[in-house]
Amino acid sequence: MSGEAVTALDILEEAPRGRRLSPTLRRFLRHRLAVLGVFVIVFLVLACAAGPYLASYGHLQLDMRHRFQPPFAGPHLLGSDELGRDQLARLLMAGRISLTIGLAAMVISVAVGSVVGVVAGFLGGAVGGVVMRLVDAILCFPAIFLLLTLAALISPNIVTITLIIALTAWMEVARIVYGQIRALREMDFVAAAVAAGSTPLRIMFRELLPNVTGPIIVAATLIVARGILLESYVSYLGYGIQPPVPSWGNMLEKAQQYLTTAPWLAILPGVMITLTVASINFVGDGLRDALDPRSDQR
Amino acid sequence: MARYILQRLGQSLILLWLVTLIGFLLLHLTPGGPLSQFANTPGMSDEDLRRLAAQLGLDRPLPVQYLDWIGGLLSGDWGRSYRDNAPVLAVIGSRIGATFQLMGTATLIAVLVGGTAGIIGAVRRYSLFDQMVTIGTMIALSIPTFWFGLVVIYLFSVELGWLPPGNIGPVGNASLLVFLHHLIGPSMVLGLVTTALWSRFMRSSMLDALSQDYVRTARAKGLPERMVIGTHVLRNALLPMITIAGLELPTLLGGALVTETVFTWPGMGRLFLDSIEYRDYPVVMGMLIFAAVLVILGSLIADVLHTVADPRVRLR
Secondary structure (H helix, E strand, O other), rough: OOOOOOHHHHHHHOOOOOOOOOHHHHHHHHHHHHHHHHHHHHHHHHHHHHHHHOOOOOOOOOOOOOOOOOOOOOOOOOOOOOOEEEEEHHHHHHHHHHHHHHHHHHHHHHHHHHHHHHHHHOOHHHHHHHHHHHHHHHHOOOHHHHHHHHHHOOOOOOHHHHHHHHOOOOOHHHHHHHHHHHHHHOHHHHHHHHHOOOOOOHHHHHHHHHHHHHHHHHHHHHHHHHHHHHHHHHOOOOOOOOOOOOOHHHHHOHHHHOOOOOOOOHHHHHHHHHHHHHHHHHHHHHHHHOOOOOHHHO | OHHHHHHHHHHHHHHHHHHHHHHHHHHHHOOOOHHHHHHOOOOOOHHHHHHHHHHOOOOHHHHHHHHHHHHHOOOOOOEEOOOOOOHHHHHHHHHHHHHHHHHHHHHHHHHHHHHHHHHHHHHHHOOOOHHHHHHHHHHHHHHOHHHHHHHHHHHHHHHHHOOOOOOOOOOOOOOOOHHHHHHHHHHHHHHHHHHHHHHHHHHHHHHHOOOOHHHHHHHHHOOHHHHHHHHHHHHHHHHHHHHHHOOOOHHHHHHHHHHHOOOOOOOHHHHHHHHHHHHHHHHHHHHHHHHHHHHHHHHHHHHHHHHHOOOOOOOO
16 A cells, blocks of 8 residues: 555654664554544544533533524534434434443453453363354354344343443454464463463463464454444344433434434434444554564565 | 265254253343243232243243253244244244345345455455455445445435335235335345455455466466456355355344344344344244354355365365
């Protein structure tokens, strides 16, 4: 991807000597879209974190005189909904919820998936085999089917929705970690660690796991994107975050019935989801190349 | 090869058994269990609940219930719907056609559009077209399916008036043309993600085939590039796509669920959501198992076909 335009890489490479970029960072900066993705995500996170304090309307504040106001046509910058609530304030507040759920679900599923993958990979044999068959079996259920069944069985709130999204996402991490650990445990440094009298726990989490950080980081990024998407699906279908708490998904739940009269209510939350998820996916793509030393030779 | 197929069959059976176990535990170990919808009904005493549980056999030990249920699964008795007392298998069967029509059309779009884009992208690697397709693929995978459905309805039904906003057609009007007209919107929406996936996998499969030695040989002996790509590369690149088609089944099924909801398409996805709303657990359970069985079958068939079509796989 070498164009004539000046890339972030060109500017950074002119930095004084002695402050050379690490090869990983250099490979990441080569991905212009990944860098753009980072900027978009940072901007969105800051906006969602600070925005609700700066907005001129609260996200639950009703304004009956300005119901269904189109964007840029009145006091509400991005328009208002059927109760006159400010769309911008709601989008930012919903962003907090959606981003938090995506991140929290990622942390939980990465933790669970890594532990399961490392233990199954290290023990191997029958135990590892059984655990990984279970992982395969859970992966046979389409994620949305599983998610909706669980969401209907529990009382939905931010914590439980996060938990069930994590519950449908940890298997892929487990699979990746398992595969890598199986290959790694045959290597000499593991034998050396055993000879030195390290406990299995130490070998698993101090010797083996750090070697899999790269693939885990990439998978983690993609899980954040998927978590935000899944949250929007369940909330749109009415089993996720419950109003009046806004999330990008449940803002779209009512939008379908106002599609003819107030299309902006349907467009904007979807744009936010797509923008966020696409940015995270581009970053994940960039990280995949950056963390893989072989990508330099290509 | 027979040995490989038998082995693969054995794996699938184990997987099937695990799937039933997980599904069963999922429903029975969650707080409330299958009777949770009655617990909050006014006028329902604990005594009534107990009687109902006994009537449905829910008071027996879990292993007994599981064996009873799995025996039913095997003999084709998947239980009866709480809603209208119809056999679960018949309820699912009545909806499966609409879903398959949708999934089939979406896959056709994906193979034609996505496949072609992937092939051109790989042949002209790093060209403007290739970069655009790669970026477009990534964005397509980031769009929530239901929202894309809303956008399609807004653009083509509300604004332009070209497409019906949903459903399979007016009651009583079963003409093929009307049906196809209603099929365009939802299959476009369901096809978006599958097209993106197909173009991505097709591209990498083509690149894989392009780097093989026989391609260099074919070029060295002076074959025109058209023949090299058309006969040597393409045919070999298409083989792994059989497996991809099997692997994409869960995504396709999940996407169908959402698409059917937006377009009120009377398929399995719609049925699943309705059953969840009515807390119709026998149907929910049946659909979960049914979806998983489809996925397992899909990947089994894909693997076997791949083995039959590609002699190199058999040697591994």
